[in-house]
Amino acid sequence: MKIAIVGAGIAGMSCASALQAGGHAVALFDKGRGPGGRMATRRVESATGLVAFDHGAQYFTARDPAFSHAVAQWSAAGVVARWPAAGEDAWVGTPGMNALVKASAQDLDVTWNSRVEAIASVDGGWRLAPVSEGLFDAVIVATPAEQAVGLLAPLDATMAAAARDCPSAPCWTAMVAFADRIALAEDVLRDRGMIGWAARNSAKPGRSGAEAWVIQATPEWSRAHLEDAAEDVVDVLLSALAGEATAPLPEATVRIGHRWRYARVHARDDGALWDAHRKIGAVGDWLLGPRVESAWMSGQTLADRILRPARV
Template structure:
């Protein structure tokens, strides 16, 4: 079959890997400008004359992932052999990160597929026994459609065709997250490389201490779910200052003025967990996968994509 996958994150690409291996022709569409999604890496220019290079990078989405399912663990070992992931024991004995940034995994997976970046799909239109996608530029016909986006974005696409799928997505909202990124001209006096569940801070990490990273001292600070929700509509500069102040509480001496300071708002950061691995209507050839079905982990997204692909393959 010719299969369209809306969303080229971990779930969509996992499904694409399995479907392609089974002989299907897969095309992926993603509204993002490039590989990453919630595994994004942000790169920012440093002021002229900075001692540690010309740019700094931050993993401002997912910070690490674990691999406990045997199938996912095998995939991770393959990525390790390819040099796109490495262990990060600071976050846990089974913690992994992408190298040189978290988006390296998505970039490597996407390289094997036909991915249309910067392409927002607005609607699905039934076309005989197949589907057309609107918003994809030139009209294309597909035999089947996979929706692999956050739950909040599923309903608009699915509700005209699969109201049960839309209802399941609407019942599984994501928690938001404000993320602050700061680079410093020197190391700051915080001995640990991570901070967890401390006031407004849900997670903070010395990003520059992760394997394969270069550049100056760099920190990522993620607000707790409650704090992020409370301040969701505030301006990014105010959020950056507030989370920088929270980080300063943990330092033994005043923080130096940052070389770079910014904040990013993730409206759909931590997924819910609806139950079940994937949803598929074999008659209409449309389904959904994503971490929102299983739980808020990168591994869950991979497992959901693989589960949906297997259902499509088994249906013939």
Template sequence: MNVAIIGAGLSGLSCADALAATGHRSALFDKGRGPGGRMATRRAGTVAGEASFDHGAQYFTARHPEFLKQVGDWSARGAASPWPEAGADAWVGVPAMNSVLKDMATRHDVEFNFNAKGLVRDGRKWLIVGDHESRGHFDAVVIAAPAEQSASILALHDFEMARAALLARSQPCWAAMFTFASPVPAAGNILRDRGAITWAARNNAKPGRAGLECWVVHANAAWSTAHLEESPGTVEQLLRDHFEAAIAAPLPAILYSVAHRWRYALSSGTGRGALWNEDIRLGVCGDWLLGPRVECAWLSGQELGARIAEAEIASMPLLGLRG
């Protein structure tokens, strides 16, 4: 079976892995410039050298036996490492959070900078419609995107899946990234729940990092919602002020700063691992279904990949022997 997967974040790549394990081919499409989704890493040039920021997910935990096995594999391959400072069971990608996604993406056909806007049914096959051109034909389609983005694609093809996506509301998060000329005088490398700031971390203190003094500051959901449509420049200045207040000391000279809006950062989850319509071979996976954790995104992709493979086996004609 030839499967198109819209979204090359963790759930999409996990689904591709599960399909590959049963002999099925996947083609992934992502509007971003590289793998990562909300596990992305941003790099920027400064007068002092290159700065690096994990500006989405800050770390992940592993509890499910299958995900523990996967994290162990990433660790053995040098793509992940424990980060005890964030928690006893906290892990990060090394040398950047998106390293695990890059490792996964090397095993699949991934097209970046392709904005999948919709689907067209052509007989029993699917076409993926982009801004200027289409891709196809595919036997099945998986949508591995945030709920709000999934809903618009699903609406014309499966009412129940579209309804589930519409009912799953995501909370936003504004992230600010700063590079400083000298160390920030904070009490530790992590700040939690300081007024408008839900999280701030010294990125260069994570395992496998080095170099410039780089901080990532996340605003809480309420503050992010209240300032959702502000310009990035305005948000960067506001979070700079909140950060300075949180450490109760003047910030060092800033070499680089920028803000990024994660419009669909966190979902409460629906408790369902994945959705699959065998009649039209259309499925959905993602953390908005199972829960707002990195592990949930991976498990959701695995579940959908397994369901697609099982459905394909069930649809095959039984072969008998005459004699």
């Protein structure tokens, strides 16, 4: 089949790779400027040089045997590395979290800067507007649940309802760089008041450059301050980090706030959704669990459902 996948995050990439290996022609469309999504890495020029921040997912774990096998292959290729500071089973992309998505995209047909606004059934196929004039035999939605609702609602009420049942908690994130190391011995802070997570990004494997921190607020605080100005949020998060340090923070050389409206998802346990008759489906962490591993496994689950009839 000729298959379109809307969303080129880890779930969409995982599904596309398996389907392509099974003989299907797969095209992915993503609204982002490049690989990353919620595994994004932002690079910023500063007075002390180039600084990088993993401002989405901070690390991932590998517990499922199939995903563990994939991680071992990525590790051998230098795409991922262990990060003991976050836990014995913690892994990160190298030199940034988006390295994993970049590596997955290399052998796939991905069109970036392509926002799919609607999916229409036309002459027994599927058309994606406004990004493609051609028709596809099948279409798969691989976006966060809130975005999937809008695409699925006109096509499949049951799938749209499933997505609607999986709200994501927001997350305000501050990316801050300093000319000097701050007075904190730990590279990772968890659950410190309004700080849900803070990490010395520059201490992750494969990183270099200035002292760089990613500070993420708790879902509760983020929800209560969702519409606050980014600069104000950075001020508050920096003040909270300063309260954990044993000496005043040095002057910040980079200060960036980023609001993730759809961060940690309240997930179902379907694995994936697929209508074999109409050839429409959905994948994502919202169908299995709020982890990178779950997103990857969701993509594999749907690919297996599609490919299984061909193996009989």
